[in-house]
Amino acid sequence: MGAGCGQRDNGLNDAQMTAELLGWYDRHARTMPWRTGPAEKAAGVRPDPYRVWLSEVMLQQTTVAAVRRYHERFTALWPTVADLAAAEDADVMAEWAGLGYYARARNLLKCARAVVADHGGVFPDTHAGLIALPGIGPYTAAAIAAIAFDRPETVVDGNVERVMSRLFDIETPLPAAKPELTALAARLTPEARPGDHAQAVMDLGATICTPKSPACGICPLREPCLARQNGTQAQRPVKTPKKPRPHRRGYAYVGRRTDGAWLMETRPESGMLGGMLGFPGSDWSETPDPAAPAPAEWRIAGEATHGFTHFTLTLTVLTARLGPVNPERGHFVAAEAFSPGALPALMRKVHDVASAQPEIERATAAE
DNA sequence: AAGACGTGGAA
DNA sequence: TTTCCAAGTCT
Numbered sequence: 001m002g003a004g005c006g007q008r009d010n011g012l013n014d015a016q017m018t019a020e021l022l023g024w025y026d027r028h029a030r031t032m033p034w035r036t037g038p039a040e041k042a043a044g045v046r047p048d049p050y051r052v053w054l055s056e057v058m059l060q061q062t063t064v065a066a067v068r069r070y071h072e073r074f075t076a077l078w079p080t081v082a083d084l085a086a087a088e089d090a091d092v093m094a095e096w097a098g099l100g101y102y103a104r105a106r107n108l109l110k111c112a113r114a115v116v117a118d119h120g121g122v123f124p125d126t127h128a129g130l131i132a133l134p135g136i137g138p139y140t141a142a143a144i145a146a147i148a149f150d151r152p153e154t155v156v157d158g159n160v161e162r163v164m165s166r167l168f169d170i171e172t173p174l175p176a177a178k179p180e181l182t183a184l185a186a187r188l189t190p191e192a193r194p195g196d197h198a199q200a201v202m203d204l205g206a207t208i209c210t211p212k213s214p215a216c217g218i219c220p221l222r223e224p225c226l227a228r229q230n231g232t233q234a235q236r237p238v239k240t241p242k243k244p245r246p247h248r249r250g251y252a253y254v255g256r257r258t259d260g261a262w263l264m265e266t267r268p269e270s271g272m273l274g275g276m277l278g279f280p281g282s283d284w285s286e287t288p289d290p291a292a293p294a295p296a297e298w299r300i301a302g303e304a305t306h307g308f309t310h311f312t313l314t315l316t317v318l319t320a321r322l323g324p325v326n327p328e329r330g331h332f333v334a335a336e337a338f339s340p341g342a343l344p345a346l347m348r349k350v351h352d353v354a355s356a357q358p359e360i361e362r363a364t365a366a367e
Numbered sequence: 368a369a370g371a372c373g374t375g376g377a378a
Numbered sequence: 379t380t381t382c383c384a385a386g387t388c389t
Contacts, residue, residue: 059385066375066384100373103388137387157385202385211383212378242382272372309372345374
C-alpha cells in the first residue's frame with residue numbers, strides 16, 4: 001500500500017479508485033447543455049465558465065431534469081454574462097419562475113453585474129475569487145474552478161457526501177460528518193482532470209450510488225466500497241432526523257379590473273418568494289390577517305395548498321371584479337402582459353383556483 | 368449555528 | 379398518499 005492510504009484501507013489505493021472513476025466517466029458521462037461534446041473535449045476545449053456557473057447555481061438543491069430547460073432558455077436569451085448583467089430584473093425573475101429558491105435568481109443578477117463591473121466581464125479563475133461573488137459558496141466556487149478552469153479543487157456536494165460515506169462506510173451522521181467526508185473526497189481528488197473527476201463522482205451519485213436502492217452491481221467502485229462489503233449501503237449516509245414541518249394558513253386575493261387587468265404584487269426582496277410576482281394577500285401564520293388589498297365584494301373561490309421546505313401552506317383564495325379603485329397594496333398588470341408562467345408555483349395554484357370563477361374567467365374571455 | 372429558503376419527481 | 383429529497387447559500 002502506498003503512503004496515500006489512510007487508516008481506512010479498503011483494498012485499493014486512492015489513485016486506483018480515481019482511475020476507475022475517470023474510466024467509468026469516460027464511458028458513461030451524461031450529456032448536458034453546459035458540458036462540452038466529445039469532439040471539443042478531445043480537442044482540449046474547456047467549457048464556457050458562464051455556462052458552468054449558470055448550471056451550478058441552477059443545480060443547487062435542484063434536479064438535472066428540472067434545470068436542463070431553464071439553462072437552455074437562459075443561455076438563448078442571454079448568451080453571455082454581459083447580456084445577463086444588462087437584463088431587467090423582472091425579466092430574469094420571470095424566467096426563473098418555477099425553479100424555486102428565488103434568492104438564487106436575485107444573486108445570479110448581482111453576480112453577473114459584479115463580474116461585469118469588477119472583473120471586466122470575465123469570471124475569476126480561482127476559488128478565492130469565485131467565492132467572493134454573490135450566490136457562490138464553497139461548493140459552487142470549487143465546482144467552477146475545477147470544471148471550467150481545471151483547478152484541483154475538492155468539490156463536495158450531496159452526491160460526494162453520499163459516495164464517500166458509503167465508500168468508507170462512515171457512521172457519523174450528517175451534517176457533523178461533513179469535514180470527515182470532505183477530507184476523504186480531497187484524498188481522491190487528482191491533479192489531472194479534477195473537473196472530470198468532480199463530475200464523475202457527482203454523476204455516480206446521481207445515477208448509481210443513489211440515495212435509495214443504489215445499483216451496487218454495476219458500480220465501478222463496488223470492489224473497494226466498504227459499505228457494500230459490510231452490507232450497510234442502504235444506511236449510508238446517516239442523517240440526523242429532521243423536525244416535522246408546521247402548517248400555516250393565509251389569504252390570497254385575485255382581483256381583475258373590467259379591462260381585464262390583474263391586481264398583482266411584487267413581493268419584498270427578503271422572505272418567501274422574494275422578488276417574485278404574486279397575488280396580494282395576508283401573512284402566512286396560524287392566525288393570518290384577512291385584510292383585503294382593495295375594497296370589493298370578495299368571495300371565496302376555494303383553497304390552494306402548497307408544500308414548502310419548512311412548512312405547508314393552505315391559502316384561501318378570494319376573487320372579485322374590481323371597479324376603478326386605487327388598491328392599498330399591489331399594482332395592476334395589463335391582461336396582455338400577464339402570464340401565469342412568470343409566477344412561482346404557489347401563485348400558479350392560486351391562479352388556477354381563481355380561474356374557475358366567473359368574474360375572473362369572464363374577464364379572460366372578454367380579452 | 369441552526370433555520371430560512373421552492374419545487375416536482377420518485378418510491 | 380405521504381415522505382423524501384436534488385450539483386447549497388445566506389444570515
